[in-house]
Amino acid sequence: MPPRKIIIDTDPGQDDAVAILLALASPEEIEVLGITCVAGNVPLDLTSRNARIVCELAGKPDVKVFAGCDRPLGRDLVTAEHVHGKTGLDGPDLPDPSMPLQDGHAVDYIIDTLRAEPAGSVTLCPLGPLTNIATAFEKAPDIVAKVQEIVLMGGGYFEGGNITPTAEFNIYVDPQAADIVFRSGVPLVVMPLDVTHKALVTKPRNDAFRALNTPAGIAVAQMTDFFERFDKEKYGSNGAPLHDPCVTAYLINPDLFTGRHINVEIEVTSELTMGMTVADWWRVTDRAPNAMFMGGIDADGFFALLTERLARL
Ligand code: RIB
Ligand code: CA
Numbered sequence: 001m002p003p004r005k006i007i008i009d010t011d012p013g014q015d016d017a018v019a020i021l022l023a024l025a026s027p028e029e030i031e032v033l034g035i036t037c038v039a040g041n042v043p044l045d046l047t048s049r050n051a052r053i054v055c056e057l058a059g060k061p062d063v064k065v066f067a068g069c070d071r072p073l074g075r076d077l078v079t080a081e082h083v084h085g086k087t088g089l090d091g092p093d094l095p096d097p098s099m100p101l102q103d104g105h106a107v108d109y110i111i112d113t114l115r116a117e118p119a120g121s122v123t124l125c126p127l128g129p130l131t132n133i134a135t136a137f138e139k140a141p142d143i144v145a146k147v148q149e150i151v152l153m154g155g156g157y158f159e160g161g162n163i164t165p166t167a168e169f170n171i172y173v174d175p176q177a178a179d180i181v182f183r184s185g186v187p188l189v190v191m192p193l194d195v196t197h198k199a200l201v202t203k204p205r206n207d208a209f210r211a212l213n214t215p216a217g218i219a220v221a222q223m224t225d226f227f228e229r230f231d232k233e234k235y236g237s238n239g240a241p242l243h244d245p246c247v248t249a250y251l252i253n254p255d256l257f258t259g260r261h262i263n264v265e266i267e268v269t270s271e272l273t274m275g276m277t278v279a280d281w282w283r284v285t286d287r288a289p290n291a292m293f294m295g296g297i298d299a300d301g302f303f304a305l306l307t308e309r310l311a312r313l
């Protein structure tokens with residue numbers, strides 16, 4: 001089977017970085033057409049810097065990286081330096097990127113690529129707020145039907161929220177964009193906190209990254225050393241949750257995950273629950289299913305895959 005063509009839309013972020021490394025280390029399964037950056041964990045100038053740092057860490061300086069939207073559709077930008085550090089990639093000491101940003105806006109790259117590639121042959125993989133994706137859909141409605149699938153990290157149901165009691169960060173930052181995407185009709189696979197909080201980088205797992213003794217393996221271990229402190233303190237968890245790499249791992253081996261095809265809608269009215277993914281897990285409404293909402297993961301299998309692929313870089 002030919003590799004799956006994807007565009008990664010991202011706000012690096014240490015976990016985004018690991019997701020990108022996993023994708024770039026898996027050319028048999030994944031062809032990364034390009035990386036589009038969005039404001040999220042840190043402002044756009046840093047997310048678009050960090051994405052290039054990660055591509056160079058992977059030894060792939062030819063990947064096309066675009067800067068996109070620098071703020072949500074209708075709200076002030078909320079960032080997460082408290083989790084990811086001032087640079088968004090705190091932990092390892094990595095050099096500034098030498099590869100350039102591509103000319104042109106990420107939204108136009110998404111539109112142009114979906115128009116140029118055969119319909120149904122490109123998967124969008126958002127790892128941050130959905131501002132770029134929603135903006136592309138609004139600007140060029142004809143591309144919506146051309147998207148093969150959207151596999152995204154965002155939301156939560158049984159886990160609640162991580163930035164408010166009810167909302168997960170990616171959805172909370174731009175709930176209007178999320179609403180556009182979840183109502184678009186594009187087949188959705190959602191990796192919510194319900195599953196990513198089961199993908200914890202325990203010490204043995206992080207030691208395995210470090211033991212690779214490669215620049216990528218050591219950098220990932222150092223990112224985790226930094227990134228885990230927030231979740232360990234807040235949740236008392238046994239390591240950092242690797243949210244975004246769940247998206248990439250799904251593309252490589254979907255059998256690592258279990259979930260339900262259900263209706264998921266986004267709260268865009270109440271400030272109390274703004275950005276909540278209202279997941280009809282128990283199918284108590286007649287609202288049509290629009291998302292494969294994941295809840296389970298083979299965590300050992302996930303980390304075995306991740307470690308094996310990082311070793312290739
Ligand atoms: O809530 C976790 C998500 O928000 C992850 O994608 C993390 O990188 C941040 O973007
Ligand atoms: Ca992210």
